[in-house]
Amino acid sequence: MQKICLLGATGSIGRSTLDVIAQYPDQFELVSVAANASVERMAEICRTFKPKRAVMGSAQARDELAALCADLDTQFEYGSAAMESIASDDCDQVMAAIMGFAGLRPTLAGIRAGKRVLLANKESLVTAGRLFMEEVAKHNVTLMPIDSEHNAIFQCLPQNEAGATKRDVDKILLTASGGPFRTFSPEQMRSVTPAQACAHPNWSMGQKISVDSASLMNKGLELIEACWLFDVTPADVQVVVHPESIVHSMVSFKDGSVIAQMGNPDMKIPIAYGMTWPARIETGVEALDFFKVAQLNFEAPDLERFPNLKLASDAWYLGGTAMACLNAANEVAVDAFLKEQISFLDIARLNQRVLERSEIKAVNDLEAVFAADQASRLLAQQLIASEFA
Numbered sequence: 001m002q003k004i005c006l007l008g009a010t011g012s013i014g015r016s017t018l019d020v021i022a023q024y025p026d027q028f029e030l031v032s033v034a035a036n037a038s039v040e041r042m043a044e045i046c047r048t049f050k051p052k053r054a055v056m057g058s059a060q061a062r063d064e065l066a067a068l069c070a071d072l073d074t075q076f077e078y079g080s081a082a083m084e085s086i087a088s089d090d091c092d093q094v095m096a097a098i099m100g101f102a103g104l105r106p107t108l109a110g111i112r113a114g115k116r117v118l119l120a121n122k123e124s125l126v127t128a129g130r131l132f133m134e135e136v137a138k139h140n141v142t143l144m145p146i147d148s149e150h151n152a153i154f155q156c157l158p159q160n161e162a163g164a165t166k167r168d169v170d171k172i173l174l175t176a177s178g179g180p181f182r183t184f185s186p187e188q189m190r191s192v193t194p195a196q197a198c199a200h201p202n203w204s205m206g207q208k209i210s211v212d213s214a215s216l217m218n219k220g221l222e223l224i225e226a227c228w229l230f231d232v233t234p235a236d237v238q239v240v241v242h243p244e245s246i247v248h249s250m251v252s253f254k255d256g257s258v259i260a261q262m263g264n265p266d267m268k269i270p271i272a273y274g275m276t277w278p279a280r281i282e283t284g285v286e287a288l289d290f291f292k293v294a295q296l297n298f299e300a301p302d303l304e305r306f307p308n309l310k311l312a313s314d315a316w317y318l319g320g321t322a323m324a325c326l327n328a329a330n331e332v333a334v335d336a337f338l339k340e341q342i343s344f345l346d347i348a349r350l351n352q353r354v355l356e357r358s359e360i361k362a363v364n365d366l367e368a369v370f371a372a373d374q375a376s377r378l379l380a381q382q383l384i385a386s387e388f389a
């Protein structure tokens, strides 16, 4: 029996993870859960899975949850320290599926406690990459990429007992759907709404990552994520726009072979793979029918219409805190766009301004990452108030 701690239980990845757990009650036990403010959904989860511990983002949310679940034996808690505590408590695997930078501390707690970490929360790796990977190595942890592209790359790479290797690899081909505005002109993109941006053509996901997909910042974050996970640089990764999201990524080898991982776009596949690797289990996801798929298309990304992808590559080469600064700016920008305070095109503009104006420092400890995150959030908010409102 594998005991699972699920961080971000009420979200889209949380739902797919619970779906896999529910299909295999003899293999997986949900022992702890965390979320921010979705009390009613968390109450449903607690009633169904009866975890030992449930953590919310605030005392108020915890109290509301406790009141709704007064008849359960679950221990109800709140705050960042409690999230770190469940990630390092009695469990075998930690699903890191909190949205954004808020996921960093609990994910690191799982790593430091030696758990198998299932990494969906790309922002934690993007912002603290080198320190994050050093902790993975130090604690000899199995880090399973859950992000569909990185899970695909992991599946395509030669593997040993410890994970994926780079043996004979020439290039990583990171696929991108292109998002809902792939064919839009800059003029058309000027007035798009949050609802349009969240309507991903192929995947059903949370709002923040959906907007990131629409602005190609998701691909920028994923480029950096791939560099840290597979110990490569952006020069080793080619972003390939593939509108159907059937090929989840590919690896090109020195002999000219290209290996692709394909499947219907459903996160239960990478989640189940992460939970059972090196074994595989049935997920209930329909196998691909190539006669229905009929056509797969590929094209180059347009960096002029989607500058976020280039900004992410720039941040990687700037190094140090640059990636934390860019991520912080983007989290503020997406939130402001969803609240209709700035336009869609302002997201990349704001990201660029913050990256240009931030003082990039070396990352010698976690405090440097948190300081950069805070300073860039503040700068982004000031810029919104003064120049973007």
Ligand SMILES: NC(=O)C1=CN([C@@H]2O[C@H](COP(=O)(O)OP(=O)(O)OC[C@H]3O[C@@H](n4cnc5c(N)ncnc54)[C@H](OP(=O)(O)O)[C@@H]3O)[C@@H](O)[C@H]2O)C=CC1
Residues within 6 Å of the ligand: 007, 008, 009, 010, 011, 012, 013, 014, 034, 035, 036, 037, 038, 039, 057, 096, 097, 098, 099, 100, 102, 120, 121, 122, 123, 146, 147, 148, 203, 204, 205, 206, 207, 208, 209, 267
């Ligand atoms: N959805 C997908 O298919 C994919 C997602 N990912 C990554 O996985 C992560 C989660 O994405 P997704 O599930 O779509 O997002 P959702 O917005 O659907 O869910 C986010 C989850 O994080 C919780 N959360 C948000 N802020 C905090 C906080 N400060 N403290 C504790 N919990 C918090 C939310 O709780 P509450 O509901 O209470 O707000 C919710 O449970 C992101 O990093 C995303 O990039 C990666 C690949 C695919």
Ligand SMILES: CC(=O)[C@@H](O)[C@H](O)COP(=O)(O)O
Residues within 6 Å of the ligand: 147, 148, 149, 175, 176, 177, 178, 179, 203, 209, 212, 213, 214, 218, 219, 267
């Ligand atoms: C499911 C997943 O992993 C998302 O990151 C998804 O890939 C978004 O797709 P695009 O960013 O390519 O539109």
Ligand SMILES: [Mn+2]
Residues within 6 Å of the ligand: 147, 148, 149, 222
């Ligand atoms: Mn992805």
